[in-house]
Amino acid sequence: RAGWRSTLRAEGGGCSLDISSLEQKRAMELVIPTLLSLATALAAAEITLQPPLYPHFNSVNTENILHWSPAENGPQHIRYDVQYQRYGYDEETIPVSHCTGIPHCYCDLTEQTWDVNITYFASVRSVLGNTTSTWKRTMFKPFDSTLLGLPSFVTKVEHDVITVRLFPPTLYTAKRNRSMGDVYPQELKYTIYIHANDTDTSEEIHSSGAPVKTTVRLGNIYCIRVRVHLHGDPRKSNITEEKCIQIPTPNPDLETLINTVVGVIGATITLFVLCVCLAMFCWCYLKERRMTPAVLETFGKNRKFLSKMDYLSLTENVELQKVFADGAHHNVTKILDLDDPWPEQKMREASSVDSGIDIGSHSPGRIVLIDEVMNLYRQQTPDSSGIQSTNSSGIQSTNSSGIQST
Secondary structure (H helix, E strand, O other), X not given: OOOOOEEEEEEOOEXXXXXXXXXXXXXXXXXXXXXXXXXXXXXXXXXXXXXXXXXXEEEEOOEEEEEEEOOOOOOOOOEEEEXXXXXXXXXXXXXXXXXXXXXXXXXXXXXXXXXXXXXXXXXXXXXXXXEEOOOEEEEEOHHHHOEOOOOEEEEEEEOOEEEEEEEOOEEEOOOOEEEHHHHOOOOEEXXXXXXXXXXXXXXXXXXXXXXXXXXXXXXXXXXXXXXXXXXXXXXXXXXXXXXXXXXXXXXXXXXXXXXXXXXXXXXXXXXXXXXHHHHHXXXXXXXXXXXXXXXXXXXXXXXXXXXXXXXXXXXXXHHHHHHHHOOOOOOOOOOOOOOOOOOHHHHXXXXXXXXXXXXXXXXXXXXXXXXXXXXXXXXXXXXXXXXXXXXXXXXXXHHXXXXXXX
């Protein structure tokens, strides 16, 4: 350009600008953007990223979150990568997919560190474009480091007794849940604070997790809070919010009415049950089948044979009377000559086993001689001397066969 002259010279990696006084302002407007671009390129070529600061875990109920702070005087729009490794396992570090190239300064590693008895290493680094920092690492074991969250509880009032049921702190995740009662089955201890509105002091009750019962005054208000801690360990939870309960005052008339109704219903049910039982007993007794004794059953089976025996007995008596009354029958050798209507088999069947009497047995003591019968007849009939001499020979012959007596 005419009337002015400008010279641009680079010295020692820097830049100097010589501009005439007449056109200085306009030249600066053209050169400054170029200088800024050059400075940015040089800075990007020579920059070294610093790693994040103070990586550490914040863990409550084994919800394990890795936190860190950005490097001091670090560039803006920086991002971070996270990886972890299990201590004592022969394995490489494992990148965390959901914590790669993230802009925020935390990463949820709950699923990666689910086993509370393993020690873990977690590392984080800074990333800017293709430039990365060194890894910054921390160590963490959930069982020894996690803090306890708030427990939960429910209350129940029965007349003048409050029952507090306790529940351990619990971790709820999208995939699964975990109770601190499972992580610390023996170490969890509870402290229950019960405060009445008419006093300035609180009652403390200690429990290992079992329901707690306490007696209260009717018509009062009680507020309850709970805290959980580990036995022999300084870790403890915060105190829960208060739950206040109004203890109702009972109505004497209503209680009397309820007791009366319950007593009447109970007595009615008892009486009904007794009546039903008595009726069933009577019905069973009246409908019960009568069992005939064995001796009577034997008699019933052999009744026809016994009838024949009675008939024969009567027939023998009548025939004997006719013989003794009729003096013309001197040659009678038998009183009765009939076929035996009771064979031996029938006699055995007619025997009464239960009574011990064998009707069909032939015992010498049971044979009645005609001679003895005639002697008895002579005693009753004075004019029988003639008959005696005439019938003696015939009767003696009859004795050889014998007469069966019933």
